[in-house]
Amino acid sequence: MVLTMIRDIAAHVGKEVKLGGWLYNKRSSGKIQFLQIRDGSGFIQGVLVKSQVSPEVWENANRLTQESSLYVRGTVRQDDRAPSGYELDVTDIEIIQVADEYPIALKEHGVEFLMDHRHLWIRSPRQQAILRIRAEIIRAIQDYLNRNGFTLVDPPILTPSSCEGTTTLFHTKYFDEDAYLTQSGQLYMEAAAMALGRVYSFGPTFRAEKSKTRRHLIEFWMIEPEMAFVDHEGNMKIQEELVSHVVQHVLNHCRQELETIGRDIAPLERVKPPFPRITYDEAVELLNKEGFEFEWGEDFGAPHETKIAESFDRPVFITHYPTEIKAFYMKPDPNRPEVVLGADLIAPEGYGEIIGGSQRIDDPQLLEQRFQEHKLPREAYQWYMDLRKYGTVPHSGFGLGLERTVAWICGLDHVRETIPFPRMLNRLYP
Missing domain, CATH: 3.30.930.10 (Bira Bifunctional Protein; Domain 2)
Known part of the structure; x- marks a missing residue:
């Protein structure tokens, strides 16, 4: 399957796509994982439902750390509540690399620290x-x-x-x-x-x-x-x-x-x-x-x-x-x-x-x-x-x-x- 860019996601509503990207952030409500994915062209939220994917895919999502690289497949869904207006119902995850602990956590950092990184x-x-x-x-x-x-x-x-x-x-x-x-x-x-x-x-x-x-x-x-x-x-x-x-x-x-x-x-x-x-x-x-x-x-x-x-x-x-x-x-x-x-x-x-x-x-x-x-x-x-x-x-x-x-x-x-x-x-x- 040809890679789709997040910036072009609107043209694929209702279709299955494959994205290559990095995990920006992740949160979970127990049986659902929400993956914030970026690919350089934009950001999109991937929604992973435990009952709808294999145990291997669910475990792959659990292993992901901030800035881990991955390929993800899923169906594009329009959602006006999402910042981009679209979400991805995830069906498969292929990990490229599980990233080391990322230095820039999602919190405030000093300017000199940010400039060093x-x-x-x-x-x-x-x-x-x-x-x-x-x-x-x-x-x-x-x-x-x-x-x-x-x-x-x-x-x-x-x-x-x-x-x-x-x-x-x-x-x-x-x-x-x-x-x-x-x-x-x-x-x-x-x-x-x-x-x-x-x-x-x-x-x-x-x-x-x-x-x-x-x-x-x-x-x-x-x-x-x-x-x-x-x-x-x-x-x-x-x-x-x-x-x-x-x-x-x-x-x-x-x-x-x-x-x-x-x-x-x-x-x-x-x-x-x-x-x-x-x-x-x-x-x-x-x-x-x-x-x-x-x-x-x-x-x-x-x-x-x-x-x-x-x-x-x-x-x-x-x-x-x-x-x-x-x-x-x-x-x-x-x-x-x-x-x-x-x-x-x-x-x-x-x-x-x-x-x-x-x-x-x-x-x-x-x-x-x-x-x-x-x-x-x-x-x-x-x-x-x-x-x-x-x-x-x-x-x-x-x-x-x-x-x-x-x-x-x-x-x-x-x-x-x-x-x-x-x-x-x-x-x-x-």
Whole structure:
């Protein structure tokens, strides 16, 4: 008999099926055993009646421990009281393995214990739901970009230099040369945009920041689109369309998962364009009115972003940051060079920045000036300078942090639950 997946069980009501799975939980009322079975695609309750099966099958059920693996046969029955809407009247059990005593019992455990057992923790319903939502977010991002003329391009992970001129880089040796793990594929995406027009990368990035906040990971995934012939305003329009598409996709395809993790979806239902926009100047004024002692020229921290976001019912763009606190490649506003044509997109509900973007400098002389001001090694960036020598055009781009986006959409307390195996300041295991 061909294996059936639990997610497809509705198509087999009244029929006998065979499932392969693991025992999540078990309870008994003496002559009836209730087996909670999962197979990776979903959960279903198997009902085993002692008088209706052989002694061998009944004993096999008795032997099962949490996370034991098995094949089970039975007839699918619709039951509106069941969480999935269906149950399985079990007729046969074939044990693959009786599992050892499972470390993660069905009770509360401390975070560090769960993180030490992350390879097992991801089997739980909540963690499965989060990872499914993550997968749908990725699907929605790629769907939007692919349908809007973007080409996926893969930048290198090993690079000879920093993208943003910072010191938060992981150093390694590349034979006899120094190399670094990438902190962004953006510069390479700019080169690709000059060839293909609209491009995006999707891959891991690394920041050697000694941060322990709930928003930070050492290794995380970024989606980085770059677009030729798109200005600052056009850049923000694409960002809000993308984010809105992703949120609505999750609402349409992940209702059960959102319910499993207890996410209030009302705030998500409001995420539709256009998003509000405020300037950095206006944000500073807002913060000072709210009792923060904040000076023009400082960068916003988590408390500042949270306070700003409280004034809006959906993500908000903060535009025109001071040039001095932004990356060397961001284009200054021609009408006010002390600020850049860039924006950060701040998620509501205290989740902070999920996108940073800007129009890029396209003037060769100005970029040369920036190189000197930031003391960047010319030899490592000569190829990047070439992009302004051979057909420079106005262009823009942005980077969307996947894990922060997942944390916001899922309503999670910490980004550690947004990625299968998080890498944090003091965690490289498992």
